[in-house]
Amino acid sequence: MKSILLKARVAFDAASLDWLQDAGHKVHGHAFDARETLFTGFKGIYSALRLYHGTRIEDPALFTVTGILPSNIVGLNKRAVQLFGESPELREIIKELRWYTEHNVDRIWVSLDPCQCLKYEYCWRGSEYLSGIANRLEMAEKIKNCGTPTLLEFDVSVEEVGDDQVNRIAKRAIGALYENWDRPGSIKAPVPFDFELLKPVLPEQIRKIRQFRERPATL
Numbered sequence: 001m002k003s004i005l006l007k008a009r010v011a012f013d014a015a016s017l018d019w020l021q022d023a024g025h026k027v028h029g030h031a032f033d034a035r036e037t038l039f040t041g042f043k044g045i046y047s048a049l050r051l052y053h054g055t056r057i058e059d060p061a062l063f064t065v066t067g068i069l070p071s072n073i074v075g076l077n078k079r080a081v082q083l084f085g086e087s088p089e090l091r092e093i094i095k096e097l098r099w100y101t102e103h104n105v106d107r108i109w110v111s112l113d114p115c116q117c118l119k120y121e122y123c124w125r126g127s128e129y130l131s132g133i134a135n136r137l138e139m140a141e142k143i144k145n146c147g148t149p150t151l152l153e154f155d156v157s158v159e160e161v162g163d164d165q166v167n168r169i170a171k172r173a174i175g176a177l178y179e180n181w182d183r184p185g186s187i188k189a190p191v192p193f194d195f196e197l198l199k200p201v202l203p204e205q206i207r208k209i210r211q212f213r214e215r216p217a218t219l
Helices: 001-010 018-030 036-043 060-064 073-084 089-098 098-105 127-136 161-177
Strands: 049-059 108-113 149-157 194-197 206-211
Touching: 036 161, 036 194, 060 098, 060 149, 060 206, 073 089, 073 098, 073 127, 089 098, 089 127, 098 127, 161 194
Parallel strands: none
Antiparallel strands: 049 108, 049 149, 108 194, 149 206
């Protein structure tokens, strides 16, 4: 199948599997269904997905006790008061940022690829919400060096993610394999796929906690 694709010079379209459908027909005949074959095979082979979450936290070891918790606006607001002090100005800013809390509440944003995950600022600057408050209060230096950049690597079962999301992930992963087919050595394009989890990641699901002193030069 690889030789067919290379000879045809078929470009991968992230919104379509037509290229694979056509190649499959040439090999297997018209009974071949690219989507069903790929997604059924994916779910049949893998029982869990390895996902990544980047953050900045004072004590990364806490994740071994608490796991990864969904965004908790009450906790973030309490942390804001600890960092910046109680004031009418802080309360007004919190009201102005209500749109942010409504968008992120009870969610954990995760990445399929650690390289993609480390491109975001959450590891290096910490909470986007707290940073937004600090900037409005002109107290950015207050949290600039607060905490340790941390990358969490963990597993989530295929059943927990759900069929629809697994299909989207399989599609993106297959696309990344195709896009990186001819790249030499370890040079590859990150898989640009992020989505939200709506329940906590338990401590026993976490496989690795990586701490960074500074942003890697390769990012």
